[in-house]
Amino acid sequence: MWTMSDTGDALERLPQTYAHALRLERAGESSDLIAQHLGVDHAAVAALLRLAHEKLAAIEEDAAAPPPRAGSQ
Amino acid sequence: MALFGRSEELRFVAAARRDGRRGVVLAGEAGVGKSRLAREALAAAEFDGWSCEVVVATASSAGVPLAPFAALVAHRGGEAAALDFIHEGLSTLLAATADRRLVLMVDDAHLLDEASAALLHLIISQAAGPFVVATVRSDEQVPDAVARLWRDSIAERVDLQPLSRAETDALVHDMLEGDVDAGALRHVWQATAGNPLFVREYVLGARETGTLVQEHASWRWRTGALAATPRLRDLVEGRIRALDAAGRALLEVLALGGGLELPMIDRLGFGPAAEAAEALGLVAANPSRRRLSVALAHPLYGEVLARSVPPLRARAIHRKLVEALEAHGPRRRVDLVRLASWRLQAGDTSDRDALIGAARHAYFGFFEDLAGQLLRRGAAPHAETAGARPVPPSADADTEIDVATNLARAALDRGADATGAAELARALIWQNRLDEADAILAELERSPELRDDAEVASARAAYWFWGHGDFDAAVARLTAKPNDALDCFRAGLTIQVGNPRGALPIVLPLIEGAVRPIDRARAAGTAAGAQVLLGQCGAGLELVDQHLATTLTLAADDALAVTDLVVAQFYGLRLTGRLDEAAQLAQFGHDAASTEGSTDGLSLFAGALGMIALDRGRVATAAAYLRDMVAMLAERDGLQNRCWGYAMLATAYALMGEVDAASAAMRHSDGLRRGTRFYDSDIELARAWILAASGDQRGAIAVASSAAARAEAVGMLPAATTLLHAIVRFGGPVPVEHLEAVARQIDSPVTTTLAQHAAAVSRGDAGTLETVASEFESNGMLLLAAEAWAAAGALHDDAGRSAPRIAAQLHMHRLTTECEGASTPALHAAPAVTQLTPREQEVARLAAQGMSNVTIAEKLVLSVRTVESHLYRAFVKLGVEHRRDIEAALDAAHGGRLSTAGSQMQ
DSSP, rough: OOHHHHHHHHHTSSSSHHHHHHHHTTTOOOHHHHHHHHHHOGGGGHHHHHHHHHHHHHHHHHHHHHHHHHHHH | OOOSSSSSHHHHHHHHHTTTTOEEEEESSSSSSSHHHHHHHHHHHTTTOEEEEEEEEEEEGGSSTOOOOHHHHTTTTOOOOTTHHHHHHHHHHHHHTTTTTTEEEEEGHHHHHHHHHHHHHHHHHHTTOOOEEEEEETTTTOOOOHHHHTTTTTSEEEEEEOOHHHHHHHHHHHTTTTOOOOHHHHHHHHHHHHHHHHHHHHHHHHHHHEEEEEEEEEEEEEESSSOOHHHHHHHHHHHHOOOOHHHHHHHHHHHHHOEEEEEHHTTOOOOOOOOOHHHTEEEEEEEEETTEEEESSSSSHHHHHHSSOOOHHHHHHHHHHHHHHHOOOOOSSHHHHHHHHHHHHHHHHOOOHHHHHHHHHHHHHHHHHHHHHHTTTOOOOOOOOOSSSOOOOTTTTOOHHHHHHHHHHHHTTTOOHHOOOOOOHHHHTTOOOHHHHHHHHHHHHTSHHHHHHHHHHHHHHIIIIIIOOOHHHHHHHHHOOOOOHHHHHHHHEEEEEEHHHHHHHHHHHHHHSSSHHHHHHHHHHHHHHHHHHHTOHHHHHHHHHHHHHHHHHTTTTOOHHHHEEEEEEEHHHHHOOOOOHHHHHHHHHHHHHHHHHHHHHHHHHHHHHHHHHHHHHHHHHHHHHHHHHHHHHHSSTTTTOOHHHHHHHHHHHHHOOOHHHHHHHHHHHHSOOOOOOHHHHHHHHHHHHHHHHHHHHHHHHHHHHHHHHHHHHHOOOOHHHEEEEEEETTOOEEEEEHHHHHHHOOOOHHHHHHHHHHHHHTTTOOOHHHHHHHHHTTTHHHHHHHHHHHHHHHHHHTTTOOOHHHHHHHHHHHHHTHHHOOOOHHHTSOOOOOOOHHHHHHHHHHHTTOOHHHHHHHHTTHHHHHHHHHHHHHHHTTTTTTTGGGGHHHHHHHSSSSSOOOTOOO
C-alpha cells in the first residue's frame, strides 16, 4: 500500500507497556514470555494485547485525520 | 471531568458484559483509575437498562468477615444477622438478578476478607449470577478466591496502564481549561509518568503553590516550589508502607542522591534492600553508560520523599553518600559535581577549589562531556549514539546553572578568590539575577588589582551585553586591558551583534598568534563561525577540521571553545546542503544532552534539530523540537535564544498554514528582549512567512526584501540568499540577477540551486524546474522539491502537456505527504487534479468496496503493482489518503456517476 502511515510512529505514541507487548507479539513471542517481560499475570495478556491493538488502531485513525491545529503556543 | 485514555477499556468491559461473560477484574497501580473506570462501566450498564450495586472493601473492613457485603444486604432491606449472612447475602443478590441484569462493582477487591472473597467467588460462579466489575491493586496481595476469578478464567483480567504522553497532555489541558506551555506539559509528564491521579494531584498542588501560573493566557511552570498535595504524600506513603527500615532508608538515599550506580548501592550496604524494593516495584535498575544504576521507580516518590526527610538525617545521608563516592572513586567529571553538591548538603565546604571546579563543571559540564564523546569517536559524529538509554532530566532536577550558582556561592562564602566570584557572577547573569551579579562585580572592582583581572573584566562584559544588551559598554570593558581571551570574547560578541565581518580581523591573527592553546582554539571556533555566516563555508569548515581534534583535548579548560567549533560545523554543513551530516551532529548532541540530563544541551540541540527539520520541510517535526526548545528556555535564557526559537516555531506554523499559531509564536518572539542581532534574518523571515500564509503576498515580499538588504549589507550572504529566495516561494517577482550575484559569492552548491530555482520560475522553464526539484530532493529538502514540482506542473498545465503535468503532480504529492501537513503558497499554485481514467475509476471503486490490492489484481487480471499504481494516481487525483474516503470523493468528483476520461496514463 502506498500510504505513508507508519505503524512504528504510532507505536511510539502508545503507553509503553502496550507498545512493548505489540513488539513482542510481532516478534512471535509466546504469551507466557510476554507476561514475563511485561511483569503482568499470564491471564492478563490476551486482554492487554486486544486493548493494545485497539489503541493502536485509534492512534492510526487519528493520524489519518487532518492534522490538528497546533495549539499550545 | 472527562475520562481520558480509557475508551478502549470501557468498550472492553461493555463487550464482556453484553457477550454474557461473568465479569472483569480491573488491576493496576494506585491512582491509575481503576475505580473511576469501573464506575463509568456501571454508568454505561445503567444506560443499557441494567441495575447496579456497589460493594467497597476497605482496610478497616478487612478484619470483619463479610463486612463489605453487610452494607449491600442492609441496603436491600435484609437482616445482617451473622449466622445467616452468607445465605442471605447470596439469595438477596440472586433474587435481584433473576433476569441476570445486575452489575455488581466490587471496589478494592484485594482488601476483601476471606469470607467476602469466597462469597464473591460463589456469586460470580452461579449460572444466574451478576456481571461483576472488580478492582484490585496490582502491587498488593489478593485473596486466593479473588485471584482464582482470572486464573480459572471465570473473569477477564485487565491490567490498566498509565496514560500515554498525548493522553496526559489532554488531561492537563482539560484540568487547566486553557493553553498550557509545552514546558509545563513536559514537567507534568516527567513527574507523573502518566498516572492520572498523580497528574491531577500534581497539577492541583502546583496551582495551589503557584508553581503553575497563568501568564498571557497560557499556563507556565515555574521551578522551585513544592507541588505535592497532602493526598499525594499519603499516596506515596501508602505505597512504601510495605518496606522494612532498610528499604525505606534506601528510598530516602535515592530521593536525596538521585540514581546511584550498583557498586555505590552495594558500598552503602543496600544490596538486599534494593532487591526487595525492586520486587515491590519501588525502585528500578536501568543500564546507564553500560553500568547498572538504581533509581526510584516513580519520579514523584523522590519529590515527596526528599521533602519528608528531617534536616539532620538529610545531612547524615549526604555524608554517607560522600564517603561512598570517595571510596568508590569519582569516575566521571559529573561525579565531581555530585561530590561537591553532597558535601555542601552535608555541611562540609572546606575545599573551595573543589567547589569552584564543580561549579565550572556544572556550568559547562555537558559541553565537556560532549567533547569527550566526540573525541572518542574521532571527532566525527557518526550515526552510532551513546549506548546508554537517554533519560530525561528528573522533574525536580536543579538545572546546571542552579547547581553552579549554589556551589560558587558556597565557595565565595568560604573566601574564594576573584575567579570564584566571577564564576558566580556569570551564573547569576545567566539567570537574569543582574543586581546580585552587579553587587559581586562591584565589590571586586573596588580593589585596584582585581579590577583589571581578566576573569572580572570578562564577567563584567557579560553583564553589560547579556544582562543589558549594551555592546559598547561590554567592548569598553574588554578593551581596557585586553588579552587574547578577552579579544576572543569581543569577537564573539561582535558576531552576536550581527557583524561577523568585523569579528574576523580580531580573531584571525590569534589562530596562530595567541599564546595559550585554548585561546588559539577559541579564535579558530569564532573565526569558523564568522566565515560560515559570511558564506565562506569551505574555509569555515576547514578551520573546524583543523582545530576540532586539538580543541576537544582542551575542553576541560574551556568547553565553550568546543561549542563554537561544533556550532560553526553545524551551520557549515547545513548551508552546504550536507543535511544528513548536520542532522547527525545535532542528534548526537541531543542524545548526549539527554543522557546527561543537560537542559542547556537539550535546548541547544532541539533548536538545531528543529532547524534541520525545517530545511527538510518536515514542518510538524520542526514545530515539536522548537516547542521543546522554547519550553526548556522558559526559566533561563542566558544566550537569548528563546526569541529565535519562537520565530522559528512561527515559521514552522506558517509553513503549515497555521496563521493564528504562527502569529502567537511571533508575538512571544517579539516580546523577548534582544541584545543579539545575529538572528535578525531568521526572525524577519518568520514575519514574512506569516504574512505570506495569511495571503498578504506584497507584505511578505516587502519584509523579506528589506531583511535581505540588511543581511547583505553586513555580509551575511547565505541569510540574504534565503530571504531573496523566499520571495520566489511567496510567488513574487523574482530578483533573479541580484540573487544570482549574491549566490555566486557563496561557496555552496545549495545557494547555486536556489538561484537556479528562482531563474527557472522567472523564465517559466519547466525542464530546469524538474532538474532543480530532483536536486533539492537529493539534498533532502523535500518541501522545496515539492514546490519546484508544483511550479513545473503548473507550467505543463498552462501548455496543455497532460502527461508531464500529471507526473509533476505525482511527484509533488509524494513529497508533500512527507512534509507533515506543509501548506505553502507555492504548493497551492499547483494545477487542480483532473478526472480519473476509466481504469483508475474501476480500481478505485473496487478498493472503496473494501477489496485488497491482491483481490483487485486477481479480479481485473492485472499485476498487484499495476493496481497499486492506478490506485495511487486515483488517490492523488481525488485528493484522498484512505480507502474509506474514496467513495465520498468519487461522489463529489463525479456526482455519484463514474465519468470516463481519456486514458493517456494507460
